[in-house]
Amino acid sequence: MAGNAENTYPLTMGQLSLWQDAVRRPASQRWESNMNPAWPVPSGIGTDKVRWALAALAERHESLRTRYGTAGDSSEVHQIVAESAPAAYQGTVEREQWSAMAAEQLRLPFDLTEQPPWRAWAVQKDGLTCQVQLIIHHLAADGAALMVLQQDFQSLIASRAATRPAPTPRGLAARQREPAYAARLAAAAEYREQTIAAAPREAGIERQGLLRACAHTGISFGLARKTAQKLEVTLPNLLFAAYSHALAGMAGGDSPLLCLLSANRLEPSVRNLVSSMTQWVPVRSAEGAGRPFAAVAADANINAIRALQHGIVDPAAVAPLDLDRGCFFTFVSPPATDTAAGGGLGQSRIEWLPPRGRSGPSFYLIASVFPEVSLTLRVMRSGYDREGLESLLSSMTATLRQEAAR
Structure with a gap:
């Protein structure tokens, strides 16, 4: 070769x-x-x-x-x-x-x-x-x-x-090295710098331990889609809003820095490109204290869409993200199907999982929706125990189930 x-x-x-x-x-x-x-x-x-x-x-x-x-x-x-x-x-x-x-x-x-x-x-x-x-x-x-x-x-x-x-x-x-692309990369770098600077600082974070759990929410794929449509948000951003809302509650109202994994496939020319296009992008927090979840979801949806528009950044022009600061979120896309898997609202439960992998973000939620909404949380930070993480997952599950049942 x-x-x-x-x-x-x-x-x-x-x-x-x-x-x-x-x-x-x-x-x-x-x-x-x-x-x-x-x-x-x-x-x-x-x-x-x-x-x-x-x-x-x-x-x-x-x-x-x-x-x-x-x-x-x-x-x-x-x-x-x-x-x-x-x-x-x-x-x-x-x-x-x-x-x-x-x-x-x-x-x-x-x-x-x-x-x-x-x-x-x-x-x-x-x-x-x-x-x-x-x-x-x-x-x-x-x-x-x-x-x-x-x-x-x-x-x-x-x-x-x-x-x-x-x-x-x-x-x-x-294309990314053409002069016309330079303004886009500069805007993404500026957005990234401003968003990180505006987020609350987190002191005393140490990477240690490894806790991993999955919340099986009992919300079917079809019901989750209907819930997102009712709230006029995308399905990924419905789950991201629940994450942001629960984190703000755990922190007493101040949401930490949030980061999305952007697929960077908004343009049709790259939708079917086989490569790795993903990059982390910080998101401006939606204030959640005392507000109805529908309002929080609307703000989180707008903020996430704005962030994804700045998802492509030149790594040589910005400082690497601190993977031990803030809370990270990934949405796993469902298979290409029109099938609304499952019925409606089933039983929920939390399953504790064995450790797997220690690289990447130390506070990380992976959300999948097919055949039902599942929320897998991995934490490798001091100050967190099973009770606290179970409380966070339970809060997210309760919020999503409440909205789905409306």
Whole structure:
């Protein structure tokens, strides 16, 4: 995969952000950027077709045949795109064999300067291929990109040709370095600086311990969508508002600094780009003390939308976010479906989870909505115990259930 002038390009802002995060991590934590999606394979598809489809997928999407390193005499990191797909297919394993090796493979880090950023296996049950199992680095694909990859893989398996060329990270990197883009990056940097400066300071934060719990709210996907529509907010921002509201209550009215993980896919030209585009963006707090939740949700919705408009920032032009200051939030998009999963309002419960991963934000909520709303909170800070985190999750759940029941 040696690079040359014809296949060496600057990084996008999203790639640069993820690269800086990866190299700052201790070596023992670098595997935590690995993701392990599994894609079902229709009955009757053999391993030869699976192997061909995976190779065709890499030919279509440049990030699957990209390594990262310096070029020439420059110290700047570039993306180095191979003209043909490297061998990422690892062979065929039985389901029981994969179960035994999955954890080890997930924890095996990639050398992004030398290796393709993904590995794939065909998994069989009773001699028949049932799924494809991937280990893929976050720098090659974010959550939205994984859905694009799965859709394209399924089309290839079904022998459906792509209808249009795939967008490329190098194309986005070139646009982000045009003079017309400079004002956008400058506005994002200014917004970021002002928002962080206006947030309350938090003293005495120490990273220690690890508590992880999931609130199963009992609110179905369909009911959650209706609740968001009734409040005239987006579904992600409904959950973000409940998070902000509960945090303000826990802090006695002063909401801490809040940060959203922005997908940065607002423009149609990058909606189907396979790469990592995500960056953290701070959000102005919605004052929540003594106000009806509907009013808090309306403000949080506006503030979040404004923040996402400033989601693309040049990491070289701003100070890195302090991942131990403030509270972070990610929304996991539902699958592409019109199905309103489940009925209405079921039972709620809180489940305590085993530790997993110590990199990234030390106060972090991951919200998913399919088939029901689930809120997974991970905290690695002094001063928090199970009782306090259970109270926070219970407060969020109660708020959302109350709105859903109206």
